[in-house]
Amino acid sequence: MQPAQETSLIYEQDYPEWLDITLNQLQNRQIENIDWKHLIEEIASLGNEQRHKVESYLRQLIKHLLLYQYWEAERSYCAKGWIDEIDNFRSELDLLLESKVLYNYGIKILDKIYLKARSNAIRKSELSPEIFPLICPYSLTEILNPEWLP
Numbered sequence: 001m002q003p004a005q006e007t008s009l010i011y012e013q014d015y016p017e018w019l020d021i022t023l024n025q026l027q028n029r030q031i032e033n034i035d036w037k038h039l040i041e042e043i044a045s046l047g048n049e050q051r052h053k054v055e056s057y058l059r060q061l062i063k064h065l066l067l068y069q070y071w072e073a074e075r076s077y078c079a080k081g082w083i084d085e086i087d088n089f090r091s092e093l094d095l096l097l098e099s100k101v102l103y104n105y106g107i108k109i110l111d112k113i114y115l116k117a118r119s120n121a122i123r124k125s126e127l128s129p130e131i132f133p134l135i136c137p138y139s140l141t142e143i144l145n146p147e148w149l150p
Contacts, residue, residue, distance in 0.1 A: 006036040054093065054102050055113055059145060061089035062117035063124070066132055069150035071125045085147070090146055097144070107140055 007025075011018040018038070035111050068082045097103040114136035116122065122129050142148050 007033065008038060011035060011038045013024065022033070027089055043120060049103055050096065050099075050102060054106050057089045057092045057096070058106060058113045058143070059117045059120065061086060062114055062136070062138070063120045064089065064144065065119040066117060066148055067125060069134055070121070070131050071127060074125070086149070087146065090144060093144060107128060111136055 007018060007021055010021060018035070022034060022039060025031070055096075064085045068079060068086065072077070091107070097106055112130045118129075118132045118134075121132060138150065142150075
C-alpha cells in the first residue's frame with residue numbers, strides 16, 4: 001500500500017511505476033491511498049488526447065476527399081495515394097468512433113473541422129478557394145463509409 005503523498009512523488013520520478021501502483025490501488029478499492037490530483041489530470045488528458053485524434057484524423061480524411069474530388073489535374077497521378085490515405089484515416093477513425101461519445105463529438109465538430117480541411121486542401125492544391133464548397137458537402141456517414149468516394 002502506498003500513501004497518496006508517496007505515490008505523488010513516484011508520479012514525478014517514475015511514471016510507469018505510478019501507473020502500476022494506481023491501477024493496483026483502483027483494482028483493490030484502496031481509494032484512501034490514491035493520488036487523486038494526478039489521476040484526475042491523467043484522465044482529463046486522456047479525454048483530450050482522444051478528441052484531438054478524432055479532430056486530426058477527420059481533418060486529414062476530409063482534406064483527402066476534397067483533393068480527390070476537386071483537384072482534377074492531379075487525380076490521374078495522385079488518386080491511388082489519396083485513396084490509400086482516405087482508407088488509413090477511415091480505419092483510425094473507425095476504431096476511435098466505436099465510442100459513442102467520440103462519435104457524437106465527431107458530429108459536433110464536423111463543420112469546424114471541414115473549414116480547416118478546406119483551408120489545407122486550398123493550400124496543398126493551390127486551387128482557387130471558390131472551387132471548394134464553403135459548407136461541408138459530405139455527411140459523417142459518407143465520410144466514414146469505406147465504400148464511398150465523392
